[in-house]
Amino acid sequence: MSLRSLLVFSIVLLLAIMLACSTDDGPPLVVSDVEITSPMRGMSMSAGYLTLDNKGQNEIRITHVTSPQFAAVEIHETIVENDIARMRRVDELLIAPGETVRLERRGLHLMLKQARQDISTVNLSLYSNELLLLTLVTRIEEAS
Amino acid sequence: MSLKNLIIAFVLGIAMAAGIWTAINMQRANATLVTATRLPAAAELPQVSLLDHEARAIDERIFAGQWDLVFFGFTHCPDICPITLQILSAAKRQLADDDFEPLPRIVLVTVDPERDTPEKLAEYIAAFGDGNLGITGDLDQIRKLTASLGIYFQKQDTDDEYYSVDHSAVVIVMDPDGRFHSLFSSPHVIENFVHDVPLLVKHVGNEL
Secondary structure (H helix, E strand, O other): OOHHHHHHHHHHHHHHHHHHHHOOOOOOEEEEEEEEEOOOOOOOOEEEEEEEEEOOOOOEEEOEEEOOOEEEEEEEEEEEEOOEEEEEEEOOEEEOOOOEEEEOOOOEEEEEEEEOOOOOEEEEEEEEOOEEEEEEEEEEEOOO | OOHHHHHHHHHHHHHHHHHHHHHHHHHHHHOOOOOEEEEEEEEOOOOOEEEEOOOOEEEHHHHEOOOEEEEEEOOOOOOHHHHHHHHHHHHHHHHHHOOOOOOOEEEEEEOOOOOOOHHHHHHHHHOOOOOOEEEEOOHHHHHHHHHHHOOOEEEEOOOOOOOEEEEEOOEEEEOOEOOEEEEEOOOOOHHHHHHHHHHHHOOOOOEO
16 A cells, blocks of 8 residues: 555544544433522421433433532432322432433432531532442522 | 383393303302312311420410411421422412411421421421421320321331431311311412412312
8 A cells, every 4th residue: 555545544534533523412411400409497408309311322320429518318209199298218210211300399309418518509429330420510599 | 012122131131141140150160179178077186285396385275266277297308398388388478468367377297206396396487487386296195186187197217317207298277266177188289278278268168
């Protein structure tokens, strides 16, 4: 192969690689509508609500959530059946490809335990086992 | 009277009757309870000994003297309890804006007296407006009260201090005689309280 042919081949190969990289569709997990309630007076606990969209091709499994502003964060679900309200811890959230899971009032929600100090913003990190999926920062919402 | 005048009088009569019939039905529709259910006869409460949020000893007569919207919850509840109390608070504000009287009092009876001391309750209920009442006390006395109202609650033990308590989500209405008058089933919506409370107070609407 001549030097000229090799050069042309290299350029074509490089362009092909760049084109392949440019077709990346972005992160599979998209979070929106985030709301963390302010701890009630005399309490050190908050509730968290958010919308999770799986824009990817594979199932997303959220196993735990952490926050430096709280000692622990858990996923819970409120179930009201026959006028009886129960709250149960959820071990993991499964989001199928293309699916949306909403953490909202009277349903799935985050329970943020033991606020470490007076807080105005909250950092949340969502994990799938040891893999960090996403970190977000949001302001505390005062109860209306 | 000529035939023409007779026909005119007949048509006007029909129109008037139709108008009256429509007005009566509209009034009936507005007088129908949306979610509240009134007991056929208000029920007396059993004798109980409890504490209010100022640590004062109270008994079942605490419910006499005003209309009360009573919710059974606990302060460590992050979701359904604050939401319900916020709804009751917002409904009360709207009734006040509408110049409705008498305004009901909002009452939280704890189903978690282990953690909900009078001091804790006082701080908590203050977040939902002025004039609210918090009730705690001996667990057996709370059970005696809840049993009389058909209210369910059950502690769910966990490994840490953040255990949950399953509990009824209804809102009980007590009348000024301190009796169990009616109840609101969940899910709770501000507009349903704003609509139904005046009807309950005026003793109209659907019965069981």
